[in-house]
Amino acid sequence: MKVYRDKRIIILYLLPVLLLMGLFVYYPLIQSFFFSFYKWASFSPVKEWVGLYNYKLIFSDPVIWGILKNNFLYAFWSTIFQAGLGLVFAACLEEKFMRKSQPFFRTVLFTPSLIAMSVIALLWQFMYDPNIGMINEAIRAIGFPNFNEQWLGSSQMAIYCCIIVSQWQYIGYCMMLDLVGIQKIDGELFEAATIDGATRPQVFRYITFPLMKESLLVTTVVTILGSIKVFTEVYVMTVGGPGRSSEVLATAMYRAAFKNDEMGVACAYAIIIFIFTFICAAIQLKISRTGED
Amino acid sequence: MKNIKRVLAVLLVMCMAVGLMAGCGDTAAPSGNTGGTSGSGDNSAPASDGPINMKLFHKFPAIGKGLDYFEGLADDFMSKNPNVKITIEAVSDEEAKSKLRVMMGADSQPDVYFSWCGEFCYKFARAGQAYDMTDYFNADAEWKDSFMPSTLDSCTLGGKLYGIPFRLIGKTFVYNKALFEQYNAKVPTTWAELIDLCQMFKDAGMEPIAFGNLYPWAGCHYITGFNAGCVPADVRQKDYNYATGEFTDPGYVTALNYFKELSDKGFFNNGYNSMIHDVASENFKLGKNPLFYCETGEYGGLIDQGMEIGVFPMPELDEAGDKNYIVGAPDCFMISSKSNCPETGMEFLKLLTSKEWMEKMITDLDYPVPVKGVLTAENANAPLVEAMQYVEGANKLINWLDTDVHTKVSDAYLPAIQEMLNGTLTPEQVMAKVQETAQIVKTEEA
Numbered sequence: 001m002k003v004y005r006d007k008r009i010i011i012l013y014l015l016p017v018l019l020l021m022g023l024f025v026y027y028p029l030i031q032s033f034f035f036s037f038y039k040w041a042s043f044s045p046v047k048e049w050v051g052l053y054n055y056k057l058i059f060s061d062p063v064i065w066g067i068l069k070n071n072f073l074y075a076f077w078s079t080i081f082q083a084g085l086g087l088v089f090a091a092c093l094e095e096k097f098m099r100k101s102q103p104f105f106r107t108v109l110f111t112p113s114l115i116a117m118s119v120i121a122l123l124w125q126f127m128y129d130p131n132i133g134m135i136n137e138a139i140r141a142i143g144f145p146n147f148n149e150q151w152l153g154s155s156q157m158a159i160y161c162c163i164i165v166s167q168w169q170y171i172g173y174c175m176m177l178d179l180v181g182i183q184k185i186d187g188e189l190f191e192a193a194t195i196d197g198a199t200r201p202q203v204f205r206y207i208t209f210p211l212m213k214e215s216l217l218v219t220t221v222v223t224i225l226g227s228i229k230v231f232t233e234v235y236v237m238t239v240g241g242p243g244r245s246s247e248v249l250a251t252a253m254y255r256a257a258f259k260n261d262e263m264g265v266a267c268a269y270a271i272i273i274f275i276f277t278f279i280c281a282a283i284q285l286k287i288s289r290t291g292e293d
Numbered sequence: 294m295k296n297i298k299r300v301l302a303v304l305l306v307m308c309m310a311v312g313l314m315a316g317c318g319d320t321a322a323p324s325g326n327t328g329g330t331s332g333s334g335d336n337s338a339p340a341s342d343g344p345i346n347m348k349l350f351h352k353f354p355a356i357g358k359g360l361d362y363f364e365g366l367a368d369d370f371m372s373k374n375p376n377v378k379i380t381i382e383a384v385s386d387e388e389a390k391s392k393l394r395v396m397m398g399a400d401s402q403p404d405v406y407f408s409w410c411g412e413f414c415y416k417f418a419r420a421g422q423a424y425d426m427t428d429y430f431n432a433d434a435e436w437k438d439s440f441m442p443s444t445l446d447s448c449t450l451g452g453k454l455y456g457i458p459f460r461l462i463g464k465t466f467v468y469n470k471a472l473f474e475q476y477n478a479k480v481p482t483t484w485a486e487l488i489d490l491c492q493m494f495k496d497a498g499m500e501p502i503a504f505g506n507l508y509p510w511a512g513c514h515y516i517t518g519f520n521a522g523c524v525p526a527d528v529r530q531k532d533y534n535y536a537t538g539e540f541t542d543p544g545y546v547t548a549l550n551y552f553k554e555l556s557d558k559g560f561f562n563n564g565y566n567s568m569i570h571d572v573a574s575e576n577f578k579l580g581k582n583p584l585f586y587c588e589t590g591e592y593g594g595l596i597d598q599g600m601e602i603g604v605f606p607m608p609e610l611d612e613a614g615d616k617n618y619i620v621g622a623p624d625c626f627m628i629s630s631k632s633n634c635p636e637t638g639m640e641f642l643k644l645l646t647s648k649e650w651m652e653k654m655i656t657d658l659d660y661p662v663p664v665k666g667v668l669t670a671e672n673a674n675a676p677l678v679e680a681m682q683y684v685e686g687a688n689k690l691i692n693w694l695d696t697d698v699h700t701k702v703s704d705a706y707l708p709a710i711q712e713m714l715n716g717t718l719t720p721e722q723v724m725a726k727v728q729e730t731a732q733i734v735k736t737e738e739a
Binding site for chain 1: 565709718
C-alpha cells in the first residue's frame with residue numbers, strides 16, 4: 001500500500017486523534033501542572049501564585065506517608081493476587097481435567113469485573129457491617145459467637161477491607177488475560193515436558209511461567225497503575241476513614257478539591273499520581289521492549 | 294489518481310474530525326424537572342417581559358422529602374409568572390457540597406441555590422459568588438419582619454444579607470416512648486442523669502444510643518454542642534473565625550472527653566464508625582436503641598409508621614461555655630451574583646417563605662420553619678412542636694461546627710474525632726491536629 005509510505009497522509013490520519021488527545025489529555029495535564037503552583041478554590045475568581053507551596057504542604061503533612069503506604073499496600077496485594085494468583089487460576093483452568101468445567105469457572109470468576117465498582121462497594125459495605133453483615137454472621141455461626149470485628153470501622157482493617165474487594169473483582173479479569181496468553185503457547189511444549197516426566201508444577205514453573213512473562217508483565221503493570229489510581233471502592237466504603245486511615249492518593253485529591261476548596265493542592269496530587277503512573281508505564285515499556293519485536 | 298486519493302484522504306480525515314467533535318457537542322438536557330401550569334397570583338416577578346430561565350439547585354432529591362415540594366413550588370411560581378421557566382436540579386446532601394463548588398468554578402452557577410448557613414455560605418459571599426440581598430429584602434418590611442431575627446444573622450456577613458432562611462433545624466435527643474415506659478425511664482435533665490439512663494439501658498442488654506458516624510458530620514453535631522457548653526462563647530467565636538482561630542482553650546479537650554465518655558462506656562451501638570446515619574435511624578425505628586440524637590427535620594421519618602417518640606435537648610454541661618442553647622441552624626437559599634435574574638430569584642424565595650408554602654413545608658415535610666407564627670400544634674407533629682418549644686426557649690442556636698469553621702479546620706477536626714472514638718488518638722492529640730491546621734489556615738489566608 002503506497003499510501004502508508006506517505007508520511008503526510010499518515011500524519012493527516014493521525015491528526016484528529018492527536019488533536020483530541022491534545023485537547024482532552026495533554027492540555028489539561030499541562031494546565032494541572034501549572035495550576036499546582038497556585039492557591040485557588042474552584043469558585044474563587046483569583047488565583048494566587050504560591051510556587052511549590054502546595055507540594056510542600058502535601059509532603060510536610062504526615063498523612064501523606066499513610067496515603068502512600070495505602071497505595072503501596074494496594075499495589076503489593078493486587079500484584080500478588082491479581083497478577084500472581086490470576087495466572088495460577090488460568091493455568092489450573094487450562095489443565096485437562098478442568099477443561100469441561102472451564103467455561104463455568106471462567107464465567108463465575110470473570111463476572112464480578114463486569115459489575116460497576118460503586119455497586120460492588122455498596123454490597124461489600126453491607127457484608128462488612130459488624131452487626132448484620134454476612135462476614136461477622138458467618139464467623140459467629142462457625143463457633144465464634146462473640147466475634148465482633150469492626151472491619152470498615154477499624155483504623156487498622158479498613159484499607160485491607162478495600163483491598164480485598166478489589167481482588168475479588170479483578171482476579172477474574174487478569175485470569176482471562178492470562179488464559180488467552182496460555183492458549184497461545186504451543187501445545188507441543190506441554191506434551192514434550194509431560195513425556196519427559198515433568199510434574200504439573202514443574203510444567204508450570206519451567207514452561208508456562210517463562211512463556212507468560214510478557215502477559216504477566218502486562219497484568220502486573222495494569223494492576224499497579226490501577227492501584228495508584230484507585231478511588232471508587234475507598235470513597236464509597238470508607239470515605240478514606242476512619243480518620244484518614246484508608247486514604248489513598250485519589251481520595252486525598254478529591255478531598256482537597258471538593259471538600260477543602262484547595263484546587264491547587266488537588267492539582268499537585270494529580271501531578272504526583274501522574275508521575276507515579278508515568279514511571280510505572282515507562283518501566284513496563286523498557287522491560288517489555290514493546291515494539292522492538 | 295494520486296490527487297484524488299489525497300483529496301479523499303483529506304475529506305475522510307475531516308469527516309472523522311467533525312464526527313468526533315459532534316460527539317463532544319453540547320446536548321445537555323435539563324438534569325432536573327421542569328413544568329408549569331397557567332394561573333395567576335401575587336408573587337409576580339418584577340423582571341422584564343421577556344422569557345426568563347431560572348436554575349434552582351437544592352439538596353432534597355427524595356420524593357416525599359422535598360423533591361415534589363420544590364416541583365410544586367416551581368409550578369406555582371411559573372403559573373404566577375408565565376414568562377419564567379424554572380429548571381430544577383436536586384442532589385443528595387454530601388453531593389451538594391462538592392457539586393456546588395464545581396458549578397461555581399465551571400461558570401454554570403444555578404441562579405438560586407441551597408446553602409448551609411455560616412462559613413459555608415460566607416465563603417461564597419467572600420468569593421463574590423453571592424448576590425447581596427440586603428436592599429431587596431429591606432424594601433419589603435412585612436417580609437423581613439416575618440422571620441425570626443436570629444435566623445437571618447446566620448446568613449449575614451459584614452452587615453449584608455446573602456441568604457434567605459427557609460428551614461430551621463435543631464438537634465435534640467428523641468426517645469422511644471414505649472421503651473421508656475417499659476423500663477420506667479425518666480427524661481434526663483442533667484448530664485449525670487443521661488449517663489445513668491444510658492447505663493440502665495445498657496444493663497438491660499440494649500445499646501442505648503443509635504449512632505452512625507461513617508460520614509463524620511454525625512459525630513460533629515455532638516461536638517458542636519459540647520464545644521458550646523465547654524468553651525466560653527467569645528473564645529469559641531474567635532477560634533471559629535479562620536483569621537484568629539487557635540483552639541487552645543482547654544474546654545475543647547473537655548468537650549471531646551464528654552463525647553469519649555459516651556463511647557468508652559459503650560453507650561453507642563456497635564460499629565458506629567462504619568455505619569451511616571440513616572442505618573442508625575432505621576435501628577432506632579426498629580426499637581433496637583431507645584435514644585437517637587437527630588435533627589428536627591428527621592422526626593417525620595421516625596413517626597411515619599406510628600412510633601411514638603418524645604424529645605429532650607442535650608443536657609446542659611456544668612462547664613465554662615454557654616447555657617440554654619440548642620445545636621442547630623437554619624438552611625438557606627442564596628442567589629448567584631452572576632445570575633441574570635436575581636430579582637426573579639428573590640420573588641421566588643419570597644413565595645417559598647410565604648405563609649402558604651411554609652405551612653406546606655410543615656405539613657408535607659415535617660420541617661420546622663424560620664417564619665414566625667406558622668408552626669402550630671394543629672399543623673405540626675407533636676414531637677416537632679415540643680422541639681420547637683426548646684428551640685424558641687433557647688438563648689441561642691449553635692451552628693454546626695463543620696459549616697461554621699473553615700473547611701480545612703473542619704476536615705482536620707472531623708476525621709480526628711473518628712480516630713479518637715476508635716482509640717487511635719487521644720482528645721489532646723485531636724486538638725493538636727486542629728491547632729496545627731488552624732495555624733496553617735491563618736497563615737495561608739493572611
